[in-house]
Amino acid sequence: MKLTAVPWAMRFVISLSRSDPFREINLTVVLPTYNEVENLPKLVCAIFDLPLQDVKIIVVDDNSPDNTGKVADNLARQFPGRLKVIHRNCKSGLGTAYIAGFNQALKDGAEAIAQMDSDFSHPVDKFVELMRAVDDADIALGSRYVPGGSLDERWPIWRKGLSWFANAYARTILGLSMQDVTGGFRIYRRKTLQTLPLERVRSNGYVFQVEIAYLASLLGLKFKEVPIYFAERKSGRSKMSFRIQLEAAFRVWQLLGLYKDLKGKMAIQ
Numbered sequence: 001m002k003l004t005a006v007p008w009a010m011r012f013v014i015s016l017s018r019s020d021p022f023r024e025i026n027l028t029v030v031l032p033t034y035n036e037v038e039n040l041p042k043l044v045c046a047i048f049d050l051p052l053q054d055v056k057i058i059v060v061d062d063n064s065p066d067n068t069g070k071v072a073d074n075l076a077r078q079f080p081g082r083l084k085v086i087h088r089n090c091k092s093g094l095g096t097a098y099i100a101g102f103n104q105a106l107k108d109g110a111e112a113i114a115q116m117d118s119d120f121s122h123p124v125d126k127f128v129e130l131m132r133a134v135d136d137a138d139i140a141l142g143s144r145y146v147p148g149g150s151l152d153e154r155w156p157i158w159r160k161g162l163s164w165f166a167n168a169y170a171r172t173i174l175g176l177s178m179q180d181v182t183g184g185f186r187i188y189r190r191k192t193l194q195t196l197p198l199e200r201v202r203s204n205g206y207v208f209q210v211e212i213a214y215l216a217s218l219l220g221l222k223f224k225e226v227p228i229y230f231a232e233r234k235s236g237r238s239k240m241s242f243r244i245q246l247e248a249a250f251r252v253w254q255l256l257g258l259y260k261d262l263k264g265k266m267a268i269q
């Protein structure tokens with residue numbers, strides 16, 4: 001039967017049932033925070049307002065001097081059973097914060113796990129598109145470097161150039177086919193995180209994103225990129241430092257040798 005012969009209302013129901021299963025998947029968003037006291041409450045509300053049925057949040061706070069941890073505890077009381085806080089004693093880096101959040105999300109039974117910055121650089125309204133993408137992939141990546149993706153237009157040209165160079169540097173050395181390997185807005189299927197050898201990951205700055213992208217690529221995981229606009233943080237200060245950039249520059253070369261044993265291993269069929 002031709003779809004045009006089906007009454008409008010029925011077509012609507014058919015299209016909903018075709019496109020909607022991903023909306024019911026239980027998703028946990030991991031939010032690392034260090035001094036994000038102004039951003040966190042607004043971001044949490046924006047995430048809980050998404051048209052997704054079962055969303056939870058795990059905040060990983062490193063004893064932020066601006067009391068983000070206390071604000072997160074208040075949010076946990078406001079959203080019982082939906083928001084959890086992991087407190088760590090001191091600033092210990094983005095990579096280990098994400099891994100702590102991922103492990104907790106897996107323990108709690110999440111079917112999909114998202115990671116994003118807590119500073120509104122990553123567009124919350126792209127969640128639905130990312131969820132749709134991961135419905136048919138192992139990882140969905142918010143990408144600044146595919147057609148339709150872009151960086152904050154207020155950034156000076158040198159900053160855009162630096163971001164582009166860091167991405168091109170890592171992609172070229174590691175031979176990655178993803179267009180954006182340094183981006184931190186991603187959704188993983190549960191199975192994907194269970195497959196990645198997270199216990200071997202040592203990168204702590206933004207090169208953490210590169211290490212995960214490299215592992216996914218070595219294991220032959222399927223990824224989809226969704227264009228995003230990467231905005232300047234809403235408030236607060238960047239934690240990007242020269243040390244973190246240096247770590248990235250060296251670590252990329254180190255990764256080449258570290259995972260030789262994984263080359264050609266296809267993990268997920």
Ligand SMILES: Nc1nc2c(ncn2[C@@H]2O[C@H](COP(=O)(O)OP(=O)(O)OP(=O)(O)O)[C@@H](O)[C@H]2O)c(=O)[nH]1
Nearest residue numbers: 032033034060062092093094097117118238239240
């Ligand atoms: N728990 C934890 N969170 C961190 C740490 N370092 C950074 N973050 C958080 O990680 C996210 C990204 O950090 P940013 O400072 O925004 O760094 P960035 O996005 O790479 O750089 P900008 O583009 O300059 O903002 C933010 O939500 C930070 O609060 C850390 O050591 N521990």
Ligand SMILES: [Mg+2]
Nearest residue numbers: 117119121233
């Ligand atoms: Mg940021």
